[in-house]
Amino acid sequence: MTMERRNFLKLLGAGAGVATLGLAGCATTNKAGARKVVVIGGGYGGTIAAKYLRMQDPSIEVTLIERNDHYVSCPFSNLYIGGLMPDLSSLTIKYDQLAANHGIKVVQAEVTGIDAKAHIVKTSAGDFPYEKCVVSPGIEFRTNEIKGYDDQIMPHAWKAGPQTVLLRKQLEAMKPGGTVVLSIPLAPYRCPPGPYERISMIAMYLKQNKPGSKIIVLDANPDIVSKKGLFLKGWKKHYQGIIDYRPAKKVTEVDNKNMTVLIEGIEEVKGDVINIIPPQKAGAIAHIAGLVGADGKWCPVRSFDFESRNHPDIHVIGDSSIAGAMPKSGYSANSEAKVCATNIVAMMNGRKMTEMSAINTCYSYLSAKEAVSVTGVYRVNASSQAIEAVPGSVGVSADLSETEAMYAESWIKNILVEMST
Ligand SMILES: Cc1cc2nc3c(=O)[nH]c(=O)nc-3n(C[C@H](O)[C@H](O)[C@H](O)COP(=O)(O)OP(=O)(O)OC[C@H]3O[C@@H](n4cnc5c(N)ncnc54)[C@H](O)[C@@H]3O)c2cc1C
Known part of the structure; x- marks a missing residue:
């Protein structure tokens, strides 16, 4: 045999x-x-x-x-965009320790x-x-679905690194009273709550640094995709009059010269800074x-x-x-x-x-100190062979809280150490 x-x-x-x-x-x-x-x-x-x-x-x-010879984490990159981090160094890992500690051959x-x-x-x-x-x-990115798209003019910042830095620079250069436009693609996309955390971080930045400015959100989805109640609560508490959220608005075309986006080829929206998150x-x-x-x-x-x-x-x-x-x-x-x-x-x-058993927790910051989370446990359904959430395991945090932000900070520190050592 x-x-x-x-x-x-x-x-x-x-x-x-x-x-x-x-x-x-x-x-x-x-x-x-x-x-x-x-x-x-x-x-x-x-x-x-x-x-x-x-x-x-x-x-x-x-x-x-x-x-690449290094990796920049998308998780927590929204905090950098919001001005809570001086640079991306704390979100950047190298591979030398991982290679040496475990005898992994790393090839760039x-x-x-x-x-x-x-x-x-x-x-x-x-x-x-x-x-x-x-x-x-x-x-x-499925950039072919957005006519005229150019990530150097309207950055996505959905892969952390130079794009993230570009978006922050554009926000810093914007005049007070300006308009930021942010577009969200139809799900599924990387990190369901990520765009809503980004909206919160940009709104926080505008409130503190650019008086009279606002952010218009064009969401291709019919509603907020993740942690809706908590995001709405946080936006009401901190960013009244700053966030203009518009559901079911799919950006299909951009005009880079006039800094305009087109929804379904008809409705025009103009911005001083435009953050397009393309479909993926x-x-x-x-x-x-x-x-x-x-x-x-x-x-x-x-x-x-x-x-x-x-x-x-x-x-x-x-x-x-x-x-x-x-x-x-x-x-x-x-x-x-x-x-x-x-x-x-x-x-x-x-x-x-x-047997497969997996966990997910996603933290999102709503302000400099408060965060929220969603958690779930996932297993394979023996008859359908599909990965499903264990009934009753998916839930969101009770409220926005500083404790959740502490958990989040601990999570990012731990997971980046786990990845790099
Ligand atoms: C703004 C933002 C916030 C987020 N926040 C969170 C969060 O709080 N919590 C959370 O859990 N998730 C979060 N995410 C999602 C998370 O970043 C992704 O889900 C995660 O990175 C997916 O891991 P991956 O291994 O599939 O891909 P990645 O982590 O992107 O790794 C892919 C790697 O493959 C390399 N690569 C690709 N193609 C090639 C090739 N042909 N040759 C050589 N190398 C190649 C790339 O360079 C890259 O390093 C966030 C995402 C964004 C954009």
Whole structure:
């Protein structure tokens, strides 16, 4: 009996839903890639997947491929835009400690393709064979849906870094009494409460620094997508007359010269600073590698180990994946990475896979000192195989509070240390 056949039989004994769906994972292994896992993307999902793979089985060679030599966290970047942080240094991590502490090979390169059949990741620094591949490339923008869009004039600041700095500079340069326009795409997008936190932080900045200014919010969604009651309460308490929230307003075109946006090609709105958050899709490499599903946007995965529905031995986690009821958040990506790594190690060692159980908490600041949160626990429904929220587990904080802000600050410090060491 070959090793692969023995592993196959062990998986069959692993308990109903997991076992029967676990078979594709041990289908193919090329020799060059044996016991090698290549992780694409050094953000919230990729760093944790690489680390947990090595922690759970040091005999596996793990290569983490990331285009940049550092990573800037989107979580808390809204606070920088609101003027609560002098720069982005406290939100920036490097990879040297993570690599040294866990023996992860970190390669700074652009991933240009994945040969799923040959089990090879293609990059600007050469080819990397794998037994398993984890893909966590975040998001790309569907800018083709906004005619004329130019992120140097109307920044999105939805990938933290130079875009975030540009938006803050534009706010600082705006004259008092000016108008900020912020547009929100239809869900699903990265971080459901993120735009509403940003509105709060911009409103706070305007109140303190630009008297007489306002922010017009053009939300493509029919209503506030997350923590509605708490956001409305906070806006009433702190930003009366500053926030003009308009639901069901989808921006489809921009005029960069006249600093105007067009809603459904008809209604015009003018701004001094315009923050367009475009509609989104899985990271570009997920499209190139054929991991995207029928919707042409996101990657369907098997729910308990995040293996791609399109290609065996490639696992997609984080924002790019369709993870059922789990929101596209850094916390989710972190949870998914742990479940995915645990089950990859199990598969590579012919052990039983673990049932998926994941957590998400998203904090949002409403003012300099107060925050709110939403929390949920997620499991795989045994009959539908979909990731669902455990009934009764999803809830929001009771009120805006300084305690929630303390929790939030502790969360960001901890998770960035977890990702970088
Ligand atoms: C303003 C804002 C606030 C947010 N606040 C929160 C919050 O409070 N809490 C929370 O949980 N989440 C929050 N989020 C969401 C969170 O940032 C994302 O959900 C999270 O980053 C997703 O992780 P990921 O691993 O999928 O992608 P990312 O963290 O974006 O990582 C992707 C990495 O892949 C790399 N990459 C992509 N393609 C390639 C390639 N071809 N070659 C090499 N490298 C590549 C990128 O450079 C990047 O480093 C927020 C987001 C925004 C925009």
